[in-house]
Amino acid sequence: MKGSMRKMLCMGLTALSMGVMMPGAVSAEKAAITMPQKMANGETVEVYYRKGLPLTAARARAAELKRETMVLKAGSIRREGSKPLTCDILFEKDVPVTLRDGTVIYTDIFRPVDDKQHPAIMAWSPYGKEIGGQWLDDVPGRAGVPQAATSGLEKFEAPDPAYWVAQGYVIINPDSRGAYHSEGNLNYWGSQNSKDGYDTIEWAAKQPWSNGKIGMSGNSWLTVSQWFIAGEQPPHLAAIAPWEGFVDHFRETANRGGIPNPVFPEGIFETFASKNYIEDQPRMVVTHTLLDAYWQDKIAKLQNIHIPAYVVASFTNPVHTHGTFAGFRQIPSKDKWLRVHNTNEWADYYLPEHVEDLRKFFDHYLKGVANDWEKTPRVRLSVLDPGHKDVVDRVEQEFPLARTQYKKLYLTSQKTLAGAKEAQEQIISYDTQAKQPAVNFVLTFDKDTELTGYMNLHTYVEADGSDDMELQVTVQKLDKDGKVITDPVTHMPTFSEGYLRVSQRALDTHKSTPAEPVLKHTREDLLKKGEIVPVDIGIWPMGMKYHAGEKLQLTIAAYQPPKADSVPPFGIAKIAVPAKGYTFRPGEKTAMKTLGGGHTEVAHPELAVKAPATRNKGKHIIHVGGKYDSYLLVPVVPEK
Template identity: 70%
Template sequence: MTKILKTVLASTISFALCSEVSATTTVTELPYKIDNQKEIKVFFRKGLDINADRARGAELKQETLLLKKGSFRRDGAKPLPCDIVFEKDVPVTLRDGTVIYVDIFRPNDNERHPSIMAWSPYGKEIGGQHLDDVPFRSGVPLDATSGLEKFEAPDPAFWVKYGYVIINPDSRGAFNSEGNLIYWGSQMARDGYDTIEWAATQKWSNGKVGMSGNSWLTVSQWFIAGEEPPHLAAIAPWEGFVDHFRETANRGGIPNPVFPEAIFETFASRNLIEDQPRMIVTHTLLDEYWQDKIAKVENIKIPAYVVASYTNPVHTHGTFRGFNLIQSQNKWLRVHNTNEWFDYYQPQNMEDLKRFFDHYLKGENNGWENTPKVRLSILDPGHEDIVNRVENEFPLARTSYQRLYLSTDSRLVTSNPKDNRKVSYYINSDKPSAEFTYTFDKDTEITGYMKLHLNVEAMGSDDMELHVSVQKLSADGDPIPDRITGNTITADGYLRVSQRAVDEKLSSDYEPILRHDHEDLLQPGEIVPVDIAIWPMGMKYHKGEKLSLKVEAYNPPSKDDVPPFGSAKISIPQEHYTFDKEKPVNMKTIGGHNDEVGAPDDIVYAPATRNKGKHVLHIGGNYESYLVIPVIN
């Protein structure tokens, strides 16, 4: 226990050194209720003001407008295909008395309709994050949608045309909604439950509510559906994690606040915002706070249309895990080969999702139940990807798990080398890594979960932080860029070796899941076995092509890897929300400031890595070190 306390204290001190707060700090610890209503202390701080340029917020103004067919939200966007009734800033009172504001888009009639809710804190109109901020709009043309949609959410113009109501809340604390802005967890799940039950009683509702959207809006679905609102009839999670600690914040036990900090800086609130970046670097074990950030996906029994990919660095693992753990009798999985935003707004995929919701929210007998349960993409850089291959399950039942052993000649081989050997690298060298390759002697498909088993030693440190990656190389040994994005594709794993303890109850033969409830620091000369989970991948290798395994010292990612949210300047009408191109209208331009930060002195930076000295990999003989690959027969 003394050893554990020393480790946690050292982590906290490291945080304090790398992220000192000034005398003008806005950081405070506040009571926070977790699932069992127990109160714990959680850091909060100030984010963007709701009137900040970067926030691209909207005035609080309760009104009902009729958006006319053929009108435009912005130049270049798709014209509205029908009249839409727009109810702006409708107040919803949650069970604790907090009032949040939602926007409603509905058909211009007096009928009862199903509704689809898109839950996030990004802004229910333009907001601090937008596709225009992403290079090339991630491949989504401006005229693919109407511009009425909130970020990562369904386009009201498409759905209202087909008789749906779109509900866009500003979640607790976001923009003008009351309270402090929070990240997922049981409080957000209860808020979503309350909003769904409110929606089901409205005069325009047929009593059935669905949920849809990417990323944050998918994570929200896992949490809210896990609370089992009676009127939530179907969900469509389109890439989103289920376990915030294990899958993003402290993956492999390594605190990584870089991406969460970049996202935090886009949030706007009248009040405070849960300082999750600070929780990441101060709460480095899976404690009560992080347990509350695991969605109760095992409670989900309603129909679900789940969409995943192999290439999302935040959501890949959680999407597959969510699909496998939900208890729905009616669930479908589709794995695409592009990116979440591009895939979501593709016309054929919107139509596919419409068939799903038509069946479960409208009761249409449209044959959706005959849709294949699993449709996979198999990536094949340098050749043609396989898309929508029909399967029965994931991972595939016909998988053969095979071992490739590490060898001192930088190869992966099919049997363990006889002699005890070592491969090492220095942390401060130009190339702090070791790479091993395997050449396929026939066409081979590797689809599913990979696992790396190593025997490691740290010289000059009491811990190691590792990043491992698997990628496809050409027959000449060169990385092969993806045809669609131009990027190379890797499947990755991470590990802070002191948190190597495996949770035997949650793990499987092909996937180790770590406990993260304590740390075992390394002693001088100690050699320890570790299992590193590598996220799912579907990849075709042709005869002569190579599989590359790289083991390297972990380095924190760059904030520059996150899109410059808030940078795009977006022009919209000053009045009436949409406009007729034949009539003059005054426009206003919002955004254009991606460097604006609510509390600059309180920014959280990545703590210093624990890597020092030299990493030694023990292989062969008594030290079997191998990569487990899922070969499809």
């Protein structure tokens, strides 16, 4: 990079203690820089970059760069305890792909051992195309995915080559730009990453083993990549299978409700390995707190997606729930399907019956198999019922459900939710510095009721002692005794949330509906002393069954930043794989190497971005009754 193309970042102790770096001074190691970057709208933005893990870090679990081709034999295994291969696989390691700007990235390719042409499925991410910095073994209980469920050839969150090659597919596992040995700087989605995915798909379609039809699969980051890359309309991308992933990075994860949250991005950043620089998105979160050109570039072009899509969502993912439903609803494809599960993204993705279901989808659109896939119900819905039995795969025609009846539950001074508002104006308040700075409102159901869809809290608020408020709103189910019901698998409560920095309360009236407020995020309107303002706080979609006597609890609380340990300890698991040859026969004595390191192994801990202090001070006052039309709008679903 030329000197004119970057500014060094100040390493002062004050800036570091705030978790924010200021441009101007030079780091001795040049561990952090800014670079001008052109966004999709043509505007140039100075984007922060910094160094991530070196490839030598144990936590990175990096593979050496070595181009080679080998046949992985049927019956061999990648790891002790993993599923044996059911067929021979031609494995091409570190195949170079040259992108339109001359940058070379590297991809692994798994394909049938023949000279025929096959469809391919690409899994796009920077996590490492072999083991890499994130792996299911890092997650408690492997998130319910037995090691024997897959071969271990898969990259994290991606399709298992052992299964798909046996079904006549090619699996393409790239390390995206800047990841591991791939050239360039590592980017988070956006226009650059999308174009790189486009180029790789078009490269793959020209290979002699390709039938010209490429699909995409995988969950989380790999799903977000699908929304973005498909939005660029690569001619040979024939179908996608987004399995839980957001579409609007600002609104759905980084600055949800306008509140900067760098904790999750920072935890993920610390698992990335690169020879070059990595986009310092955690720092962009805390320095670009409005929906500017940078964040506009992080919104997928859903309006451009006309190809078939098999979309999988859940109601319980704190990062992906809203975006997955939004993606399904907003893409104009006439061939789209939605399945809503009741477990977690990883367990659902690798469940054998769901793998078979996905194969039927890809067989139809990538192979042209007449298998009646198009007769699959357009929506298969789960409805959660903690304490009882969930509804799974209920056939519906659309989402949200057309038969939904929206009902207003009014907030009362008695801290209940009622069918009518109080005649007199009342106030409810809490001290933001209290041990539990929150207020609960409860409704007891007099009959069995299903609430499935979007919720909106419309209320009037006032700040006593501050010019802003940061609110966290939660809706959850309680049993007949008013106790939280935990999930029998995760032992965690099931709930849906909404967030708001009140200064960013302005609505985009063209996109908002009564049940789904959409915020502009283009300005801040700070509060004046004694000012009472109406706010709409969208609560992510939920499908929940309440039985007579059970309760719905609405909690309005002062926002508390999440703790750093909310991100799994990625990179810590020790993974033993063959030192040479990639797979081996079960029971065979072979030289092994162990990959994995310490969770605390961070490239530059002094540059870690911490959650900024909240704007909450003094008291939060909620106005109800009389002229204050404060209510929770809920989606009541009558039985068919």
